[in-house]
Amino acid sequence: MAPLKRIVIVGGGTAGWMTAAALARLAGAGTTVTLVESEEIGTVGVGEATIPSLLDFNRYLGIDEDAFVRATGATFKLGIEFVGWGKAGGRYMHPFGTFGRDAAGIKFHQIWRRQAGLQAPLNDVGSLEDYCLAAVAARLGRFNRPTGDPAAVLSSLRYAFHFDAGLYAQFLRHLAEEGGVRRVEGRVTQVDLAPDNGFIDAIVLADGRRIEGDLFIDCSGFRALLLGDALGVPFVSWQKWLPCDRALAVPSTSSGAPVPYTRATTTEAGWRWRIPLQHRVGNGHVYCSAYMTDEAAADALLAGLDTLATSEPRQLRFTAGVREHLWERNCVAIGLAGGFLEPLESTSIHLIQSGITRLMSLFPDSGHAPIERDKYNRMLRRDYEQIRDFIILHYHANGRIDGDFWQQCRDTPPPDALVERLALWRERGRAMPEPGQLFSEDGWIAVLMGQIGLPQSYDPLVATLPPEEAARFLQHLRGVIGQTAAAMPAHDQFIASHCARP
Ligand code: FAD
Numbered sequence: 001m002a003p004l005k006r007i008v009i010v011g012g013g014t015a016g017w018m019t020a021a022a023l024a025r026l027a028g029a030g031t032t033v034t035l036v037e038s039e040e041i042g043t044v045g046v047g048e049a050t051i052p053s054l055l056d057f058n059r060y061l062g063i064d065e066d067a068f069v070r071a072t073g074a075t076f077k078l079g080i081e082f083v084g085w086g087k088a089g090g091r092y093m094h095p096f097g098t099f100g101r102d103a104a105g106i107k108f109h110q111i112w113r114r115q116a117g118l119q120a121p122l123n124d125v126g127s128l129e130d131y132c133l134a135a136v137a138a139r140l141g142r143f144n145r146p147t148g149d150p151a152a153v154l155s156s157l158r159y160a161f162h163f164d165a166g167l168y169a170q171f172l173r174h175l176a177e178e179g180g181v182r183r184v185e186g187r188v189t190q191v192d193l194a195p196d197n198g199f200i201d202a203i204v205l206a207d208g209r210r211i212e213g214d215l216f217i218d219c220s221g222f223r224a225l226l227l228g229d230a231l232g233v234p235f236v237s238w239q240k241w242l243p244c245d246r247a248l249a250v251p252s253t254s255s256g257a258p259v260p261y262t263r264a265t266t267t268e269a270g271w272r273w274r275i276p277l278q279h280r281v282g283n284g285h286v287y288c289s290a291y292m293t294d295e296a297a298a299d300a301l302l303a304g305l306d307t308l309a310t311s312e313p314r315q316l317r318f319t320a321g322v323r324e325h326l327w328e329r330n331c332v333a334i335g336l337a338g339g340f341l342e343p344l345e346s347t348s349i350h351l352i353q354s355g356i357t358r359l360m361s362l363f364p365d366s367g368h369a370p371i372e373r374d375k376y377n378r379m380l381r382r383d384y385e386q387i388r389d390f391i392i393l394h395y396h397a398n399g400r401i402d403g404d405f406w407q408q409c410r411d412t413p414p415p416d417a418l419v420e421r422l423a424l425w426r427e428r429g430r431a432m433p434e435p436g437q438l439f440s441e442d443g444w445i446a447v448l449m450g451q452i453g454l455p456q457s458y459d460p461l462v463a464t465l466p467p468e469e470a471a472r473f474l475q476h477l478r479g480v481i482g483q484t485a486a487a488m489p490a491h492d493q494f495i496a497s498h499c500a501r502p
Helices: 014-026 054-060 065-072 108-116 133-140 165-178 225-230 294-303 348-361 370-396 404-411 416-428 441-452 460-464 467-487 491-498
Strands: 006-010 032-037 075-077 079-083 091-095 160-162 182-185 188-193 200-205 210-212 215-218 235-237 246-253 262-267 270-276 280-287 314-317 321-323 331-333
Touching: 006 014, 006 210, 014 032, 014 054, 014 165, 014 215, 014 348, 054 065, 054 160, 054 348, 065 165, 065 491, 075 491, 079 133, 079 441, 091 133, 091 441, 108 460, 108 467, 133 467, 188 225, 200 225, 215 225, 225 331, 246 294, 270 294, 280 294, 331 348, 348 370, 370 404, 370 416, 370 441, 416 441
Parallel strands: 006 032, 006 215, 032 182, 079 262, 215 331
Antiparallel strands: 075 160, 079 091, 188 200, 200 210, 235 321, 246 280, 246 314, 262 270, 270 280
16 A cells, blocks of 8 residues: 555645644655635634643643743643632532542542542542642632642643634644645535546636645635535534524724643623733623523623723634534544534543544555544544543533523533543542543542532542641642742743743
């Protein structure tokens, strides 16, 4: 079997340019990588919050982090603050990092849970968040990069970015073009399939140009021009669990010192996001059109701004779900062309990355082995479903007492895998990791604790730790974490001295 000679990417949004930058290393040596995009159609133009895995992608591309932060107006992100999800008015943080330190093979939060239920003064343990450096630093508005020394508390910190996704795409375009990717401006109006096997032969542009290829990557956004329209792969809707179907997005003026976390605040029939960049704040409202009018959604969005809107809100419509499979014949869909999950846990750009890295690890040759395609499809489906369940957890286990929307979310039975997870948590605070899951056990613990609250009981192995000894251990850890966070630079100072926008 021969290596593929012609790779064609349709779409120049975040998905298209991330894919192009990653595939640029294949360009040359007999292979061409062509990206077709249409300025007339434009991109979705939102997508500002990320999760820590993006650091791996940037490292893979050899990107200098300070240069990237400067170019994209980025800030650092230590987690997501959820407001009004668990109990009306309550808040919790899903921080990037670990809670405390496990002892004698027992998960830290189990020890904390046992102590919290003891008599005073042994129950003076504060909140679980007090034991996570990312959560404490976020609360104080501080940031530093983690050290590589596993003995230091600072090594437990993880971080991601808030950035302008349009500027990120431009940044990657530069890298990709430098690496040999050819960019073609034009609108795809036709997709030609081979009569014998139905593979895509070529795409045809509005001006008649025909671009042939051996592998086509569909990054055409919600349109899914190749995988959906041309190859007819059906869309599987997850709307029954995730009923929100619209969003309004609006930028507002900078808030001065940006906080190092995203905020997600519930509304009557959805939630608002607040994402601080260096030069502006990104705001939006994800809502369910069956329970809220567009006017009411816009009012709730604008009323919740804490700085001045700099344009009119822009509306986006979507359905949560994924294509039945993401690789069909010689076409792989990456980004919105493959599926959509609302940005509650900032996972869309991660799913692009996951599509790219899994494609690189199962890269086809001219034989297009079905076994590799099937493996890819199973892996991607699992990625989507695990993230879907994590997002459903927030909705299903909501504690809002007002409104039919929230009641409907509570009443809808969750997927089976989530049912088991919920039961394991409620019983004894178990948040067992699943193979290959994106969010760590600590991430699940944060959200389960925030949405559901304390489990009824705890791991029986905690009984092997004397309560007095455990109390000293917790007190020490809390002190060290508090001191480490307080000694970190203020987030805005860190940016000013390393990577401020010119
Ligand atoms: P698009 O940006 O839509 O790009 C599609 C490309 O295809 C464009 O270049 C377009 O010109 C081209 N194209 C389409 N049709 C044709 C044609 N006929 N001919 C030629 N070219 C064509 N993700 C996160 O990770 N974090 C977030 O905080 C986040 N927030 C979001 C909020 C909302 C409301 C929405 C809707 C999405 C959010 N996302 C977020 C997702 C994120 O925006 C997308 O995953 C990301 O931008 C990738 O989009 P894309 O490149 O797949 O599609």
